Amino acid sequence: MDLTYTPAQKAFRTKVRAWLKDNVPKERLKSYDTREGFEQHRAWEALLAGAGYSAVMWPKDLGGSGCDLTEWLIFEEEYWAADAPARVNQNGILLLGSTIMEFGTPEQKARFLPRMARCDDMWAQGWSEPNAGSDMAAISSRATRQGDKFILNGQKIWSTRAIFADWVFGLFRSDPTSSRHHGLSYILVPLNTPGITVRPIRAINGREHFAEIFFDDVEVSAENLIGAEGKGWHVAMATAGFERGLLLRSPARYQRSAQKLVDLYLRNQADADRDHSIRDAVLRAWQGAEAYTLSSYHTVGRLNKGAQIGAEASTNKIVWSELDILINETAMRILGQRAELIDDEEANDWLEGFLFAQAGPIYAGSNEIQRNIIAQRMLGLPKS
Amino acid sequence: MDFTFTEDQIAFRDSVSRFLMTEAAPELLRDIWETESGRSPELWAKIAEQGLMGLSVPEADDGMGMADIDWALLLQEIGYYALPDAVTDTAYVAVGMLSALPQGHAARAYLSQIASGSCRVAVGHPTNGTVADAANTDVLLMAQATATGLELHLLTPDQCEITALKSIDSSRRLSKVSWTATEATRVLDGAQGQKVWDTAGERGALAAAAQMVGLAQRMLDLSVDYVAQRKQFDKVIGSFQAVQHHLADMVTKIEFAKPVLYRAFYALQHNEADLAVRISHAKLQCSEASWFASRNSLQVHGAMGYTWEVDLQMFMKRAWVLDAAWGDKAYHSARLTQGLLRSPNAPVGPGATFDRESACAREFSGQAAIKNIAEEVAA
Numbered sequence: 001m002d003l004t005y006t007p008a009q010k011a012f013r014t015k016v017r018a019w020l021k022d023n024v025p026k027e028r029l030k031s032y033d034t035r036e037g038f039e040q041h042r043a044w045e046a047l048l049a050g051a052g053y054s055a056v057m058w059p060k061d062l063g064g065s066g067c068d069l070t071e072w073l074i075f076e077e078e079y080w081a082a083d084a085p086a087r088v089n090q091n092g093i094l095l096l097g098s099t100i101m102e103f104g105t106p107e108q109k110a111r112f113l114p115r116m117a118r119c120d121d122m123w124a125q126g127w128s129e130p131n132a133g134s135d136m137a138a139i140s141s142r143a144t145r146q147g148d149k150f151i152l153n154g155q156k157i158w159s160t161r162a163i164f165a166d167w168v169f170g171l172f173r174s175d176p177t178s179s180r181h182h183g184l185s186y187i188l189v190p191l192n193t194p195g196i197t198v199r200p201i202r203a204i205n206g207r208e209h210f211a212e213i214f215f216d217d218v219e220v221s222a223e224n225l226i227g228a229e230g231k232g233w234h235v236a237m238a239t240a241g242f243e244r245g246l247l248l249r250s251p252a253r254y255q256r257s258a259q260k261l262v263d264l265y266l267r268n269q270a271d272a273d274r275d276h277s278i279r280d281a282v283l284r285a286w287q288g289a290e291a292y293t294l295s296s297y298h299t300v301g302r303l304n305k306g307a308q309i310g311a312e313a314s315t316n317k318i319v320w321s322e323l324d325i326l327i328n329e330t331a332m333r334i335l336g337q338r339a340e341l342i343d344d345e346e347a348n349d350w351l352e353g354f355l356f357a358q359a360g361p362i363y364a365g366s367n368e369i370q371r372n373i374i375a376q377r378m379l380g381l382p383k384s
Numbered sequence: 385m386d387f388t389f390t391e392d393q394i395a396f397r398d399s400v401s402r403f404l405m406t407e408a409a410p411e412l413l414r415d416i417w418e419t420e421s422g423r424s425p426e427l428w429a430k431i432a433e434q435g436l437m438g439l440s441v442p443e444a445d446d447g448m449g450m451a452d453i454d455w456a457l458l459l460q461e462i463g464y465y466a467l468p469d470a471v472t473d474t475a476y477v478a479v480g481m482l483s484a485l486p487q488g489h490a491a492r493a494y495l496s497q498i499a500s501g502s503c504r505v506a507v508g509h510p511t512n513g514t515v516a517d518a519a520n521t522d523v524l525l526m527a528q529a530t531a532t533g534l535e536l537h538l539l540t541p542d543q544c545e546i547t548a549l550k551s552i553d554s555s556r557r558l559s560k561v562s563w564t565a566t567e568a569t570r571v572l573d574g575a576q577g578q579k580v581w582d583t584a585g586e587r588g589a590l591a592a593a594a595q596m597v598g599l600a601q602r603m604l605d606l607s608v609d610y611v612a613q614r615k616q617f618d619k620v621i622g623s624f625q626a627v628q629h630h631l632a633d634m635v636t637k638i639e640f641a642k643p644v645l646y647r648a649f650y651a652l653q654h655n656e657a658d659l660a661v662r663i664s665h666a667k668l669q670c671s672e673a674s675w676f677a678s679r680n681s682l683q684v685h686g687a688m689g690y691t692w693e694v695d696l697q698m699f700m701k702r703a704w705v706l707d708a709a710w711g712d713k714a715y716h717s718a719r720l721t722q723g724l725l726r727s728p729n730a731p732v733g734p735g736a737t738f739d740r741e742s743a744c745a746r747e748f749s750g751q752a753a754i755k756n757i758a759e760e761v762a763a
């Protein structure tokens with residue numbers, strides 16, 4: 001155990017910090033759930049990509065910086081500490097990008113990844129269907145093979161930012177005789193293909209956060225198939241692993257929120273201390289963010305030594321989603337009556353965080369599903 | 385940056401675990417409970433043979449000269465097997481105190497005796513209202529408050545009046561100790577003694593925290609075994625989701641307490657500036673994991689879990705009592721308040737977890753408020 005950074009890691013931190021200091025937009029960007037905000041975020045991420053920072057762990061020739069996991073953690077610490085904008089293309093870069101890196105052909109990597117890193121293409125995730133939420137193996141949208149094409153029919157739902165995105169990656173049933181997780185294929189589809197209709201759904205904050213996507217005889221080239229035909233479940237589970245595990249939610253994000261919470265508490269201490277359980281919640285928020293960070297570094301250390309991380313990723317998902325609720329809920333308690341005010345900028349940031357935190361235990365595989373996975377795969381208990 | 389244990393550390397942990405699995409099986413521990421002293425000299429001798437008693441004793445004093453980090457995994461095993469606590473107080477806490485004495489100090493002679501297994505030490509740390517194993521010890525280390533700090537005194541049992549107290553945990557042997565500080569018993573004066581007592585308190589807190597994680601893991605394992613064989617409604621109860629979720633939550637709490645614990649051991653070994661915060665965090669997080677594990681384990685065991693016969697109680701009780709030992713929850717959360725909310729250089733925010741000199745200094749509006757609190761406290 002050696003918990004000091006190497007000179008090279010320190011130098012990397014210094015370099016990243018300096019770049020962010022010079023480049024992070026001075027004006028806050030608009031919400032990426034609006035057209036204008038979405039384009040602002042796209043421009044920011046293109047700038048990031050220019051420095052190799054939009055997907056730091058990707059190889060340089062694909063638009064990254066070739067960082068290892070420890071450098072990634074350092075990058076994220078600097079990124080959140082600098083209050084740089086939240087990432088709008090993480091579905092693409094973290095989920096699909098990681099998947100293509102693992103399952104894509106060399107042609108697919110060269111075709112999709114550099115464009116993704118620059119945000120030339122923005123990606124939506126098309127997994128959920130009206131009757132296939134937690135039970136994703138119930139997917140019924142079809143992909144019918146015709147020579148070197150697939151014809152897609154069916155419906156996806158809850159697809160985040162699909163109204164602004166350029167592409168969607170989704171799971172389709174390509175073997176009509178199959179059931180459950182067999183016979184599914186993982187296919188990439190341009191959203192401007194004829195036959196696609198994207199209909200926005202307003203989320204709890206009133207904005208058009210996600211969308212339904214309808215496929216009506218949509219033709220797509222078989223070159224857009226990731227992994228083997230009919231083996232899409234296997235590919236998707238790897239993506240889900242990235243989503244729940246280390247990458248989607250880097251710990252620095254919660255450390256920064258906890259830091260802001262400490263700050264908010266200190267500035268409102270006289271009022272907040274009317275209820276001593278608030279101070280306790282602030283301390284617990286710090287503890288949770290720190291424990292999550294330490295766990296991530298521990299996992300990275302184990303991965304560096306060749307360990308495989310499997311179902312344990314599910315514990316991560318539960319921890320970050322519940323931590324996010326604790327942090328934001330505590331801020332709401334400190335703000336008291338200010339908390340509801342939409343025009344109060346500081347209060348509204350927390351309110352938006354509070355609202356989004358409510359979704360954490362639902363998306364990326366609900367926390368109940370994660371608990372099932374832990375019990376059945378880590379502890380070996382039988383299915384009911 | 386490498387936040388993992390070496391293969392040697394893991395191998396040593398595994399060998400201690402195999403040893404305790406047979407030598408400290410629950411039925412043997414129950415037999416030991418029934419004895420007058422509650423302690424087994426044979427078991428103690430075997431533990432010493434394993435080298436555990438001399439682990440932290442400097443090599444010059446016939447020990448292995450290992451550091452704090454080396455205890456992080458072992459203490460979890462000691463918790464997992466609910467080994468009576470005199471081992472940790474003697475081999476980890478007391479050895480740390482005696483090793484801090486200047487070379488040539490007469491009291492250092494105890495170190496090699498501890499390593500060989502022929503000397504037990506009881507530690508009367510001020511955070512503990514009682515002294516563990518005082519009735520069954522060779523030497524006592526006691527604290528005496530003075531204007532300059534806590535003096536360190538070394539006594540033999542015949543120099544004290546020892547009154548046994550009963551604990552709900554039958555493996556614990558607690559006493560009230562009355563004694564008089566004299567020039568002859570004094571080992572260190574207040575200024576020097578305070579430092580030694582402070583570090584002893586940190587070691588004791590971490591030893592308790594690590595054992596609580598081990599205990600939580602044991603309770604989880606016992607529960608998994610139980611729910612996999614107990615049937616209701618024609619099915620094993622482990623197939624019911626409500627039961628599975630109780631256990632899954634235990635896994636999560638345990639897994640996220642461990643790295644906090646390891647970080648704290650490292651902070652202690654390297655005498656880091658934030659060590660009080662790291663150690664209190666570890667104590668709180670580990671105690672939460674173990675209390676949560678005992679609550680959920682009892683629930684999934686049904687009425688069986690409420691009996692004397694089922695082993696679960698041995699581990700639950702140990703977790704309950706260690707929670708208040710070496711600083712209770714109130715003590716450790718007060719230290720966190722101090723270190724995080726009242727300190728101008730608190731380890732808060734991204735980049736503050738390791739290698740603190742490289743963390744960016746950030747201007748916080750909270751700093752003004754901290755100053756106010758500091759002034760308030762001073763006034």
Ligand SMILES: Cc1cc2nc3c(=O)[nH]c(=O)nc-3n(C[C@H](O)[C@H](O)[C@H](O)COP(=O)(O)OP(=O)(O)OC[C@H]3O[C@@H](n4cnc5c(N)ncnc54)[C@H](O)[C@@H]3O)c2cc1C
Binds near residue numbers: 133364366
């Ligand atoms: C903000 C947000 C963004 C999203 N973005 C995307 C996206 O970009 N792309 C995409 O494809 N999807 C997206 N989703 C959808 C998300 O993946 C699903 O909501 C999720 O999988 C749950 O499915 P459901 O909503 O149909 O709930 P249901 O499956 O109907 O579940 C309802 C409740 O029942 C519980 N439940 C269901 N089955 C079980 C079981 N076996 N055991 C125990 N409890 C169970 C669930 O845990 C939940 O509490 C998003 C969702 C949200 C909230």
